[in-house]
Amino acid sequence: MTISIRHADPDMTGALGNREAPTDVEGSWDRDDWQRMWFRTQSRDWRMLALVPGDDHTSTFDVANLIARLALDHGESVRVADVRALRPKHVDGFLEGARWEADKGTRIVFATRSVSTNAATVPLARAADCVILCASLGSTSLTSIKDTIEQVGRKHFLGSLLVQATTKSASMRLALSTHSPGPKARP
Numbered sequence: 001m002t003i004s005i006r007h008a009d010p011d012m013t014g015a016l017g018n019r020e021a022p023t024d025v026e027g028s029w030d031r032d033d034w035q036r037m038w039f040r041t042q043s044r045d046w047r048m049l050a051l052v053p054g055d056d057h058t059s060t061f062d063v064a065n066l067i068a069r070l071a072l073d074h075g076e077s078v079r080v081a082d083v084r085a086l087r088p089k090h091v092d093g094f095l096e097g098a099r100w101e102a103d104k105g106t107r108i109v110f111a112t113r114s115v116s117t118n119a120a121t122v123p124l125a126r127a128a129d130c131v132i133l134c135a136s137l138g139s140t141s142l143t144s145i146k147d148t149i150e151q152v153g154r155k156h157f158l159g160s161l162l163v164q165a166t167t168k169s170a171s172m173r174l175a176l177s178t179h180s181p182g183p184k185a186r187p
Helices: 032-041 061-073 088-103 121-127 142-152
Strands: 003-007 023-025 048-053 078-082 107-111 130-136 157-165 171-176
Touching: 032 061, 032 157, 048 061, 048 088, 048 121, 048 142, 061 078, 061 107, 078 088, 088 107, 088 121, 121 142, 130 142
Parallel strands: 048 107, 048 130, 078 107, 130 157
Antiparallel strands: 003 023, 003 171, 157 171
């Protein structure tokens, strides 16, 4: 399955703190691949879903906004929490607020940075009900994927999302895997 996204801000410099999604999604919301991605996220009951990139070059913010838009298309509301710049000392306070919102029925998608870039990502991912690993074709190494899975913990992952940069500028292709990410860790 593939999903094309065109970024309004390819460098993502304006995305932090911006309430508007920086994504101009091409085509109809009825696309089969988008619907399959939405239904895959619905295969597990969750209130908090973390999107964790496998490297420093993969952005989860656009994917989080896509999931929120798909939810809206299905008559549901999902909030996006851009926690890419959250500092470790603020994780407990953020999670307290997120749990309060989730207990009220709000579903929240966390857009995080890689575990190698932001130490807050690991506790955020572990606190979520499930995690989707985001990896970029040609950029994310198998080593960084394994490291991410090891640090967060295999049991937390719902699956993986493959992001392929088609040009250096703005467009990307996404594919949601229907299997768990990476090889099994050996005891």
